[in-house]
Amino acid sequence: MSTHVFSLLRDARRARKEGPVGIARRQRARFAEIVAHARAHSPFYRELYRDVPAPVETPSQVPMTNKKGLMARFDDWVTDREITLEKVRAFISEPAAIGERFLDRYTALTTSGTTGVPGIFVWDDRTMAVTTVLALRMLREWLGAREVFRIIARGGRITMVCATSGHYAEAVAGARLQEKRGREKAQVLPAHAPVAELVAQLNAFGPDVLAPYASIGALLAEEQIGGRLRIKPVFIVLSAEGLPESGYDRIEKAFNVPVHHSYAATECPFISYSCDHGWLHVNSDWVLLEPVDSEYRPVSPGMLSHTVLVTNLANQVQPVVRYDLGDRLLLRPDPCECGSVLPAIRVEGRTADVLAFPTEHGQQVSIPALMFEVVDTPEVALFQIVQTRPTIVRVRLRFAPGADPERVWPAVDREIRRVLAAHGLGHVTIERAHEPPEQSAGGKYRSVISHAEYIKHGSVAEGRQS
Numbered sequence: 001m002s003t004h005v006f007s008l009l010r011d012a013r014r015a016r017k018e019g020p021v022g023i024a025r026r027q028r029a030r031f032a033e034i035v036a037h038a039r040a041h042s043p044f045y046r047e048l049y050r051d052v053p054a055p056v057e058t059p060s061q062v063p064m065t066n067k068k069g070l071m072a073r074f075d076d077w078v079t080d081r082e083i084t085l086e087k088v089r090a091f092i093s094e095p096a097a098i099g100e101r102f103l104d105r106y107t108a109l110t111t112s113g114t115t116g117v118p119g120i121f122v123w124d125d126r127t128m129a130v131t132t133v134l135a136l137r138m139l140r141e142w143l144g145a146r147e148v149f150r151i152i153a154r155g156g157r158i159t160m161v162c163a164t165s166g167h168y169a170e171a172v173a174g175a176r177l178q179e180k181r182g183r184e185k186a187q188v189l190p191a192h193a194p195v196a197e198l199v200a201q202l203n204a205f206g207p208d209v210l211a212p213y214a215s216i217g218a219l220l221a222e223e224q225i226g227g228r229l230r231i232k233p234v235f236i237v238l239s240a241e242g243l244p245e246s247g248y249d250r251i252e253k254a255f256n257v258p259v260h261h262s263y264a265a266t267e268c269p270f271i272s273y274s275c276d277h278g279w280l281h282v283n284s285d286w287v288l289l290e291p292v293d294s295e296y297r298p299v300s301p302g303m304l305s306h307t308v309l310v311t312n313l314a315n316q317v318q319p320v321v322r323y324d325l326g327d328r329l330l331l332r333p334d335p336c337e338c339g340s341v342l343p344a345i346r347v348e349g350r351t352a353d354v355l356a357f358p359t360e361h362g363q364q365v366s367i368p369a370l371m372f373e374v375v376d377t378p379e380v381a382l383f384q385i386v387q388t389r390p391t392i393v394r395v396r397l398r399f400a401p402g403a404d405p406e407r408v409w410p411a412v413d414r415e416i417r418r419v420l421a422a423h424g425l426g427h428v429t430i431e432r433a434h435e436p437p438e439q440s441a442g443g444k445y446r447s448v449i450s451h452a453e454y455i456k457h458g459s460v461a462e463g464r465q466s
Contacts, residue, residue, distance in 0.1 A: 004125075008133045015285045016137075019341045026285045030313035032056050038319040041079035044070070045319065059288060059322060064296060064309055066324040067111075067119050078122065078318050088120050106317060111266045118381075121266050124317040131270050131314075134283050138273040141340075142260050143235065150234045154208045159187040161198060161212035161220075191370035194422045195219055199229045207233055214238040214261065215354050215368035218247055221254035222366070233257055239264070242347060245278060263347050267320045268312040272345065277337045279344035286313045289345070290322070291331050301333035304348065355387050355450055357425050365423045369448040374415040379403040384437035385416070387451040389429075396433040 015023050035056045038045035048063055056062060070077050074085040082103060091102050092110055102108040107128060111119035123131075143151075187205045189198055191213055198220065202210075210233040212220060217238045223229035236251065238261040243251075252259040262273045263280045271287050272280040282289055291305030292298055299305045308329050312320040332344040356366045375383045375395075382398040395412065399405050413430055420428050437445050 005129045005132055008129055009136065012133050012137055016341060023285045027288060031059060031288055031311060034313055034319055034321060035062060037316050038321060042319060043076040044073045059290060062322055064322040064324060071119060080317050083122060088122065109266050119266065122318045124315060127315040130286050134270040134286065147234055151208050155185065157185050157205065157207045158209040158211060159189060159202060159205055159207035161189045161191055161216045191216055192373055195223060199223050202229060202231050206231055209233060210236045212238065213370060214243045215370065217251050218243060219366055219368060221251040224254040237261065265325060267323055268310050275336060275338040275340060279332060279336050280347060281340045281342040281344055284343055288313065291329055301331045304328055304330045355448055357428055358390055359424055360427055365425060367423055371419055372448060374419060375412050379408045380412065382437050382445055384445060384447060386449045386454055388454055390451055391427060392429045392431060394431045394433045396435060396437045398436050
């Protein structure tokens with residue numbers, strides 16, 4: 001562990017000891033620092049902050065940003081003039097680059113585009129170090145001495161089940177590096193693989209720590225309950241999506257181990273982590289979250305926001321400042337029962353979407369949304385699969401500029417049929433929609449909408465069916 005990480009770790013411990021006052025002081029200082037750095041080194045922010053006072057005293061003095069606006073000015077947004085959108089795109093399009101450093105000093109990542117615009121992000125070493133430190137703080141809260149000892153004694157094998165093409169998150173890259181070095185303690189499985197394949201590989205590997213996307217975790221719990229999956233992890237951590245409390249409880253009962261989760265984003269990978277009382281605690285010494293209404297005015301604690309503005313106080317190579325994340329959240333007005341000095345939130349953002357289909361033999365097969373990411377090609381800007389009947393799905397597409405819909409659709413149809421056939425669902429009907437994908441109330445696009453959700457909330461335009 002580098003000296004820089006040790007220094008950050010000591011500061012994180014001091015911040016916790018100093019309580020809300022010490023944490024707030026660090027947040028103010030780091031916000032002023034990131035704004036000053038962005039103004040000095042990013043042409044985009046220099047222009048945006050032309051009328052912003054220096055030094056900045058409150059976040060409200062600073063204009064908000066969003067993914068669409070920033071991506072349109074990518075080369076001016078970054079603070080390292082050697083970074084260009086063309087170079088990053090070339091890097092992340094190369095599968096062999098997973099686990100490698102971009103320009104030998106950065107980590108490059110992509111987002112799923114749930115707000116309608118896919119994002120490309122670059123993390124610097126400072127971001128990586130802060131992420132490591134806050135992950136250690138999170139694990140210290142989650143794991144007791146007994147769990148740590150059992151993980152070490154059993155070899156410390158970890159399995160991640162996540163998107164493995166195009167998403168170069170730190171954990172994926174680290175695990176892939178472990179694989180390349182032959183250490184055989186890290187396993188990365190693709191989220192779009194059939195459940196039977198995931199089960200077979202997990203049974204063979206026997207992870208001590210299981211780290212899947214939440215929707216995949218829910219499916220694996222059913223496999224464990226059914227006896228097809230036979231693993232004994234010491235600890236499970238879920239990511240990327242949210243589940244209802246009953247979903248977490250079912251996974252915990254299936255594996256008989258603690259299950260934890262976090263709320264984070266590629267734009268800011270260390271936003272929060274869960275506690276035993278069902279709240280998420282914000283690492284507010286390194287992130288600023290501003291719950292706001294539809295007019296971007298602050299909402300009071302205890303009220304559900306329309307969206308949230310996030311500021312990553314660590315990343316200086318690609319500053320994310322007062323950025324509209326598109327998630328709705330509620331800030332708890334009083335201290336959490338767990339005793340944490342960090343603010344507590346609940347999030348209504350991306351949910352763990354799973355489509356359940358009846359087979360021709362009367363059984364039920366569940367497919368998580370991530371398995372349909374085969375549709376996510378350069379020619380498709382956005383897709384949404386709506387289950388309008390138990391055995392009918394309607395596919396809404398937004399095509400990329402210049403794409404030929406009549407040429408792209410057959411390929412999309414073929415890929416969806418392949419996923420369904422792999423799960424014994426060749427009888428499911430696929431319809432091509434003429435209406436575009438629809439946004440949720442929080443401004444995001446859900447890649448799949450289950451039949452239950454469709455019946456509950458209905459749809460609009462040409463997609464409405466009784």
